[in-house]
Amino acid sequence: MRIDPTVLAAVLGMAAVTYLTRISGLFLAGRLRLQGRMKAAFDAAPPAVLTAVIAPMVLATGWPETLAAMVTALAATRLPLLATILVGVVAVVALRAIAG
Amino acid sequence: MTRDLRRDALDGIRDILPPAIAAIPIGLLCGALGAAKGLSPAEMALMCGLVFAGGAQFAAIDLWSWPVPVATLVVSTLLINSRHILMSLSLARRTGHFTWAQRLLGYAVLADENWAMAERRAAGRDLTPAYFLGMGAFFWLNWVVWGTLGAVVGAAIGDPARIGADFAFTALFIGLVVGFWRGHRSTFTIAASLVTAALVYHLAGPPWHVAAGALAGIAAAWLAAEPEEVPA
Numbered sequence: 079m080r081i082d083p084t085v086l087a088a089v090l091g092m093a094a095v096t097y098l099t100r101i102s103g104l105f106l107a108g109r110l111r112l113q114g115r116m117k118a119a120f121d122a123a124p125p126a127v128l129t130a131v132i133a134p135m136v137l138a139t140g141w142p143e144t145l146a147a148m149v150t151a152l153a154a155t156r157l158p159l160l161a162t163i164l165v166g167v168v169a170v171v172a173l174r175a176i177a178g
Numbered sequence: 179m180t181r182d183l184r185r186d187a188l189d190g191i192r193d194i195l196p197p198a199i200a201a202i203p204i205g206l207l208c209g210a211l212g213a214a215k216g217l218s219p220a221e222m223a224l225m226c227g228l229v230f231a232g233g234a235q236f237a238a239i240d241l242w243s244w245p246v247p248v249a250t251l252v253v254s255t256l257l258i259n260s261r262h263i264l265m266s267l268s269l270a271r272r273t274g275h276f277t278w279a280q281r282l283l284g285y286a287v288l289a290d291e292n293w294a295m296a297e298r299r300a301a302g303r304d305l306t307p308a309y310f311l312g313m314g315a316f317f318w319l320n321w322v323v324w325g326t327l328g329a330v331v332g333a334a335i336g337d338p339a340r341i342g343a344d345f346a347f348t349a350l351f352i353g354l355v356v357g358f359w360r361g362h363r364s365t366f367t368i369a370a371s372l373v374t375a376a377l378v379y380h381l382a383g384p385p386w387h388v389a390a391g392a393l394a395g396i397a398a399a400w401l402a403a404e405p406e407e408v409p410a
Binding site for chain 2: 080081082084085086087088089090091092093095096097099100101102103104106107108114115116118119120121122123124125126127128129130131132133134135136137138143146147150151154155158159160162163165166167168170171174
Protein backbone atom coordinates (compact mmCIF):
# COMPACT_ATOMS: atom_id res chain seq x y z
CA MET A 79 0.00 0.00 0.00
CA ARG A 80 2.49 2.61 -1.22
CA ILE A 81 1.41 6.24 -1.56
CA ASP A 82 4.16 8.63 -2.62
CA PRO A 83 3.86 12.15 -1.09
CA THR A 84 4.17 13.90 -4.48
CA VAL A 85 1.53 11.57 -5.95
CA LEU A 86 -0.69 12.49 -3.03
CA ALA A 87 -0.07 16.20 -3.68
CA ALA A 88 -0.91 15.82 -7.39
CA VAL A 89 -4.06 13.83 -6.69
CA LEU A 90 -5.25 16.29 -4.03
CA GLY A 91 -4.63 19.22 -6.40
CA MET A 92 -6.48 17.48 -9.23
CA ALA A 93 -9.33 16.61 -6.87
CA ALA A 94 -9.58 20.17 -5.52
CA VAL A 95 -9.84 21.88 -8.94
CA THR A 96 -12.26 19.20 -10.13
CA TYR A 97 -14.52 19.68 -7.11
CA LEU A 98 -14.52 23.44 -7.70
CA THR A 99 -15.66 22.96 -11.31
CA ARG A 100 -18.38 20.57 -10.12
CA ILE A 101 -19.92 22.85 -7.53
CA SER A 102 -19.31 26.21 -9.27
CA GLY A 103 -22.63 26.05 -11.11
CA LEU A 104 -24.48 25.89 -7.78
CA PHE A 105 -23.16 29.32 -6.86
CA LEU A 106 -23.50 30.89 -10.32
CA ALA A 107 -26.97 29.60 -11.18
CA GLY A 108 -28.92 31.94 -8.90
CA ARG A 109 -27.48 34.94 -10.73
CA LEU A 110 -28.78 33.93 -14.14
CA ARG A 111 -32.29 34.33 -15.52
CA LEU A 112 -32.85 31.56 -17.98
CA GLN A 113 -35.27 32.30 -20.80
CA GLY A 114 -35.34 32.72 -24.56
CA ARG A 115 -32.01 32.24 -26.31
CA MET A 116 -30.24 31.87 -22.98
CA LYS A 117 -32.45 28.92 -22.06
CA ALA A 118 -31.92 27.34 -25.50
CA ALA A 119 -28.17 27.68 -24.98
CA PHE A 120 -28.31 25.96 -21.61
CA ASP A 121 -30.54 23.19 -22.87
CA ALA A 122 -27.90 22.55 -25.53
CA ALA A 123 -25.13 22.11 -22.95
CA PRO A 124 -25.49 18.29 -22.54
CA PRO A 125 -25.14 17.28 -26.22
CA ALA A 126 -22.57 20.04 -26.89
CA VAL A 127 -20.26 18.94 -24.06
CA LEU A 128 -20.57 15.20 -24.71
CA THR A 129 -19.99 15.66 -28.47
CA ALA A 130 -16.87 17.78 -27.92
CA VAL A 131 -15.30 15.11 -25.69
CA ILE A 132 -15.54 12.37 -28.34
CA ALA A 133 -14.97 14.51 -31.48
CA PRO A 134 -11.27 13.53 -31.81
CA MET A 135 -12.15 9.82 -31.82
CA VAL A 136 -15.04 10.36 -34.25
CA LEU A 137 -13.41 12.72 -36.79
CA ALA A 138 -9.65 12.72 -36.24
CA THR A 139 -8.63 9.08 -35.74
CA GLY A 140 -9.37 7.20 -38.97
CA TRP A 141 -12.19 6.15 -41.29
CA PRO A 142 -13.03 2.97 -39.29
CA GLU A 143 -13.73 5.09 -36.18
CA THR A 144 -15.76 7.65 -38.17
CA LEU A 145 -17.84 4.95 -39.84
CA ALA A 146 -18.28 3.04 -36.56
CA ALA A 147 -19.51 6.27 -34.95
CA MET A 148 -22.15 6.64 -37.68
CA VAL A 149 -23.25 3.03 -37.21
CA THR A 150 -23.43 3.63 -33.44
CA ALA A 151 -25.54 6.78 -33.90
CA LEU A 152 -27.97 4.86 -36.11
CA ALA A 153 -28.14 2.03 -33.56
CA ALA A 154 -28.79 4.56 -30.79
CA THR A 155 -32.02 5.68 -32.48
CA ARG A 156 -33.54 2.19 -32.12
CA LEU A 157 -31.67 0.30 -29.40
CA PRO A 158 -31.22 0.73 -25.63
CA LEU A 159 -27.94 2.19 -24.39
CA LEU A 160 -26.08 -1.03 -23.58
CA ALA A 161 -26.95 -2.61 -26.95
CA THR A 162 -25.83 0.61 -28.66
CA ILE A 163 -22.42 0.38 -26.96
CA LEU A 164 -22.08 -3.27 -28.02
CA VAL A 165 -22.94 -2.42 -31.64
CA GLY A 166 -20.35 0.38 -31.59
CA VAL A 167 -17.59 -1.80 -30.16
CA VAL A 168 -18.29 -4.68 -32.57
CA ALA A 169 -18.45 -2.24 -35.51
CA VAL A 170 -15.10 -0.65 -34.67
CA VAL A 171 -13.36 -4.02 -34.26
CA ALA A 172 -14.76 -5.24 -37.61
CA LEU A 173 -13.94 -2.03 -39.48
CA ARG A 174 -10.42 -1.86 -38.03
CA ALA A 175 -9.88 -5.46 -39.15
CA ILE A 176 -10.97 -4.50 -42.68
CA ALA A 177 -8.71 -1.42 -42.60
CA GLY A 178 -5.85 -3.70 -41.55
CA MET B 179 -36.26 5.26 4.67
CA THR B 180 -39.59 5.31 2.91
CA ARG B 181 -40.53 3.20 -0.05
CA ASP B 182 -40.36 6.26 -2.35
CA LEU B 183 -36.77 6.98 -1.35
CA ARG B 184 -35.72 3.43 -2.05
CA ARG B 185 -37.58 3.29 -5.33
CA ASP B 186 -35.97 6.53 -6.53
CA ALA B 187 -32.48 5.39 -5.52
CA LEU B 188 -33.02 2.07 -7.34
CA ASP B 189 -34.33 3.99 -10.40
CA GLY B 190 -31.08 5.95 -10.38
CA ILE B 191 -28.95 2.83 -10.17
CA ARG B 192 -30.96 1.17 -12.95
CA ASP B 193 -30.55 4.21 -15.23
CA ILE B 194 -26.79 4.44 -14.62
CA LEU B 195 -26.23 0.68 -15.10
CA PRO B 196 -25.45 0.77 -18.86
CA PRO B 197 -22.84 3.56 -18.42
CA ALA B 198 -21.49 1.71 -15.36
CA ILE B 199 -21.00 -1.46 -17.41
CA ALA B 200 -19.37 0.55 -20.20
CA ALA B 201 -17.05 2.03 -17.57
CA ILE B 202 -15.66 -1.43 -16.70
CA PRO B 203 -13.20 -1.72 -19.64
CA ILE B 204 -12.48 2.02 -19.41
CA GLY B 205 -11.66 1.78 -15.69
CA LEU B 206 -9.51 -1.32 -16.18
CA LEU B 207 -7.66 0.46 -18.99
CA CYS B 208 -7.15 3.59 -16.88
CA GLY B 209 -5.74 1.56 -13.98
CA ALA B 210 -3.51 -0.52 -16.25
CA LEU B 211 -2.05 2.60 -17.91
CA GLY B 212 -1.45 4.15 -14.48
CA ALA B 213 0.36 1.00 -13.31
CA ALA B 214 2.50 1.10 -16.45
CA LYS B 215 3.55 4.64 -15.45
CA GLY B 216 4.55 3.40 -11.99
CA LEU B 217 1.43 4.20 -9.93
CA SER B 218 0.56 1.67 -7.21
CA PRO B 219 -2.97 0.22 -6.84
CA ALA B 220 -3.41 2.32 -3.68
CA GLU B 221 -2.47 5.46 -5.59
CA MET B 222 -4.85 4.57 -8.43
CA ALA B 223 -7.65 3.96 -5.90
CA LEU B 224 -6.96 7.37 -4.38
CA MET B 225 -7.01 9.08 -7.78
CA CYS B 226 -10.20 7.31 -8.90
CA GLY B 227 -11.94 8.05 -5.61
CA LEU B 228 -10.94 11.70 -5.21
CA VAL B 229 -10.70 12.93 -8.80
CA PHE B 230 -13.35 10.60 -10.29
CA ALA B 231 -13.03 11.96 -13.83
CA GLY B 232 -12.10 9.52 -16.59
CA GLY B 233 -11.03 11.99 -19.26
CA ALA B 234 -8.89 14.03 -16.88
CA GLN B 235 -7.32 10.89 -15.39
CA PHE B 236 -6.37 9.54 -18.83
CA ALA B 237 -4.79 12.89 -19.68
CA ALA B 238 -2.95 13.03 -16.34
CA ILE B 239 -1.58 9.51 -16.76
CA ASP B 240 -0.48 10.39 -20.28
CA LEU B 241 1.40 13.43 -18.88
CA TRP B 242 2.71 11.51 -15.86
CA SER B 243 6.48 11.39 -15.22
CA TRP B 244 8.86 11.20 -12.24
CA PRO B 245 9.40 13.53 -10.41
CA VAL B 246 5.65 14.19 -10.57
CA PRO B 247 4.83 17.38 -12.57
CA VAL B 248 2.19 18.46 -10.06
CA ALA B 249 1.35 21.89 -11.55
CA THR B 250 1.03 20.51 -15.11
CA LEU B 251 -1.28 17.75 -13.93
CA VAL B 252 -3.48 20.17 -11.99
CA VAL B 253 -3.78 22.65 -14.88
CA SER B 254 -4.57 19.90 -17.39
CA THR B 255 -7.23 18.55 -15.05
CA LEU B 256 -8.77 22.00 -14.61
CA LEU B 257 -8.97 22.54 -18.39
CA ILE B 258 -10.52 19.18 -19.13
CA ASN B 259 -12.97 19.40 -16.25
CA SER B 260 -13.97 23.01 -16.92
CA ARG B 261 -16.94 21.49 -18.78
CA HIS B 262 -18.29 20.59 -15.31
CA ILE B 263 -18.96 24.32 -14.79
CA LEU B 264 -21.49 24.26 -17.64
CA MET B 265 -22.88 20.95 -16.45
CA SER B 266 -23.42 22.01 -12.84
CA LEU B 267 -24.76 25.39 -13.97
CA SER B 268 -27.33 23.61 -16.11
CA LEU B 269 -28.26 20.99 -13.50
CA ALA B 270 -28.47 23.55 -10.68
CA ARG B 271 -31.88 24.53 -12.13
CA ARG B 272 -33.14 21.05 -11.19
CA THR B 273 -31.72 20.73 -7.68
CA GLY B 274 -32.95 23.91 -6.04
CA HIS B 275 -35.08 21.84 -3.65
CA PHE B 276 -32.08 19.77 -2.41
CA THR B 277 -30.50 20.66 0.95
CA TRP B 278 -27.00 22.18 0.73
CA ALA B 279 -25.48 19.00 2.16
CA GLN B 280 -27.19 16.95 -0.56
CA ARG B 281 -25.98 19.34 -3.24
CA LEU B 282 -22.36 19.54 -2.04
CA LEU B 283 -22.20 15.75 -1.71
CA GLY B 284 -24.08 14.86 -4.90
CA TYR B 285 -22.19 17.32 -7.11
CA ALA B 286 -18.88 15.97 -5.76
CA VAL B 287 -19.38 12.96 -8.03
CA LEU B 288 -20.91 14.80 -10.99
CA ALA B 289 -19.65 13.13 -14.18
CA ASP B 290 -20.79 13.23 -17.81
CA GLU B 291 -22.88 10.08 -17.50
CA ASN B 292 -24.77 10.62 -14.23
CA TRP B 293 -25.23 14.27 -15.12
CA ALA B 294 -26.76 13.31 -18.49
CA MET B 295 -29.07 10.81 -16.75
CA ALA B 296 -30.08 13.38 -14.14
CA GLU B 297 -30.89 15.95 -16.85
CA ARG B 298 -32.94 13.35 -18.70
CA ARG B 299 -34.80 12.38 -15.52
CA ALA B 300 -35.47 16.04 -14.71
CA ALA B 301 -36.93 16.62 -18.19
CA GLY B 302 -39.72 14.14 -17.43
CA ARG B 303 -40.37 14.55 -13.69
CA ASP B 304 -38.86 15.96 -10.50
CA LEU B 305 -35.27 15.02 -9.84
CA THR B 306 -35.09 13.71 -6.26
CA PRO B 307 -32.04 13.62 -3.94
CA ALA B 308 -32.48 9.83 -3.56
CA TYR B 309 -32.28 9.33 -7.33
CA PHE B 310 -29.28 11.65 -7.78
CA LEU B 311 -27.29 10.48 -4.74
CA GLY B 312 -28.07 6.77 -5.23
CA MET B 313 -26.94 6.97 -8.83
CA GLY B 314 -23.84 8.99 -7.91
CA ALA B 315 -22.74 6.66 -5.11
CA PHE B 316 -23.11 3.57 -7.31
CA PHE B 317 -21.31 5.11 -10.28
CA TRP B 318 -18.49 6.38 -8.04
CA LEU B 319 -17.93 3.02 -6.37
CA ASN B 320 -18.01 1.28 -9.76
CA TRP B 321 -15.22 3.53 -11.09
CA VAL B 322 -13.03 3.12 -7.99
CA VAL B 323 -13.36 -0.68 -8.09
CA TRP B 324 -12.51 -1.13 -11.78
CA GLY B 325 -9.80 1.54 -11.86
CA THR B 326 -8.05 -0.04 -8.88
CA LEU B 327 -8.45 -3.55 -10.29
CA GLY B 328 -6.93 -2.30 -13.55
CA ALA B 329 -3.82 -1.22 -11.65
CA VAL B 330 -3.64 -4.62 -9.92
CA VAL B 331 -3.92 -6.77 -13.04
CA GLY B 332 -2.04 -4.18 -15.14
CA ALA B 333 -0.37 -5.44 -18.24
CA ALA B 334 -2.27 -8.77 -18.31
CA ILE B 335 -5.12 -6.96 -20.10
CA GLY B 336 -3.14 -6.47 -23.31
CA ASP B 337 -3.90 -3.93 -26.01
CA PRO B 338 -7.41 -2.53 -25.35
CA ALA B 339 -7.79 -1.37 -28.97
CA ARG B 340 -7.67 -5.02 -30.11
CA ILE B 341 -11.03 -5.73 -28.42
CA GLY B 342 -12.48 -2.31 -29.21
CA ALA B 343 -12.57 -1.33 -25.52
CA ASP B 344 -11.14 2.08 -26.35
CA PHE B 345 -14.31 2.77 -28.38
CA ALA B 346 -16.75 1.88 -25.56
CA PHE B 347 -16.50 5.40 -24.12
CA THR B 348 -17.21 6.94 -27.56
CA ALA B 349 -20.16 4.63 -28.24
CA LEU B 350 -21.60 5.42 -24.80
CA PHE B 351 -21.39 9.16 -25.43
CA ILE B 352 -22.98 8.79 -28.88
CA GLY B 353 -25.88 6.95 -27.24
CA LEU B 354 -26.27 9.74 -24.68
CA VAL B 355 -26.10 12.49 -27.33
CA VAL B 356 -28.77 10.79 -29.46
CA GLY B 357 -30.93 10.67 -26.33
CA PHE B 358 -30.70 14.47 -26.15
CA TRP B 359 -31.68 14.99 -29.79
CA ARG B 360 -34.65 17.38 -30.06
CA GLY B 361 -35.05 18.10 -33.77
CA HIS B 362 -33.08 20.17 -36.26
CA ARG B 363 -31.78 22.64 -33.69
CA SER B 364 -30.00 19.81 -31.90
CA THR B 365 -28.36 18.98 -35.23
CA PHE B 366 -26.84 22.49 -35.38
CA THR B 367 -25.53 22.09 -31.83
CA ILE B 368 -24.02 18.66 -32.42
CA ALA B 369 -22.51 19.55 -35.80
CA ALA B 370 -20.96 22.78 -34.48
CA SER B 371 -19.50 21.02 -31.45
CA LEU B 372 -18.20 18.05 -33.47
CA VAL B 373 -16.49 20.07 -36.20
CA THR B 374 -15.07 22.73 -33.87
CA ALA B 375 -13.73 20.20 -31.36
CA ALA B 376 -12.10 18.08 -34.09
CA LEU B 377 -10.56 21.17 -35.68
CA VAL B 378 -9.21 22.55 -32.39
CA TYR B 379 -7.92 19.09 -31.45
CA HIS B 380 -6.06 19.01 -34.76
CA LEU B 381 -4.66 22.56 -34.47
CA ALA B 382 -4.09 23.06 -30.74
CA GLY B 383 -4.29 19.52 -29.32
CA PRO B 384 -5.97 18.34 -26.14
CA PRO B 385 -7.43 19.43 -23.81
CA TRP B 386 -8.53 22.66 -25.61
CA HIS B 387 -10.94 20.86 -27.93
CA VAL B 388 -13.43 20.13 -25.13
CA ALA B 389 -14.10 23.72 -24.11
CA ALA B 390 -13.97 24.99 -27.72
CA GLY B 391 -16.42 22.38 -29.04
CA ALA B 392 -18.80 22.76 -26.10
CA LEU B 393 -18.92 26.55 -26.48
CA ALA B 394 -19.41 26.29 -30.28
CA GLY B 395 -22.34 23.91 -29.80
CA ILE B 396 -23.93 26.17 -27.20
CA ALA B 397 -23.40 29.22 -29.42
CA ALA B 398 -25.10 27.39 -32.30
CA ALA B 399 -28.11 26.68 -30.09
CA TRP B 400 -28.26 30.32 -29.04
CA LEU B 401 -28.21 31.45 -32.69
CA ALA B 402 -30.72 28.81 -33.81
CA ALA B 403 -33.30 29.65 -31.13
CA GLU B 404 -36.60 30.96 -32.50
CA PRO B 405 -36.86 34.78 -32.54
CA GLU B 406 -40.13 34.68 -30.57
CA GLU B 407 -38.28 32.97 -27.76
CA VAL B 408 -36.17 36.08 -27.31
CA PRO B 409 -37.45 38.04 -24.31
CA ALA B 410 -38.86 41.45 -25.24
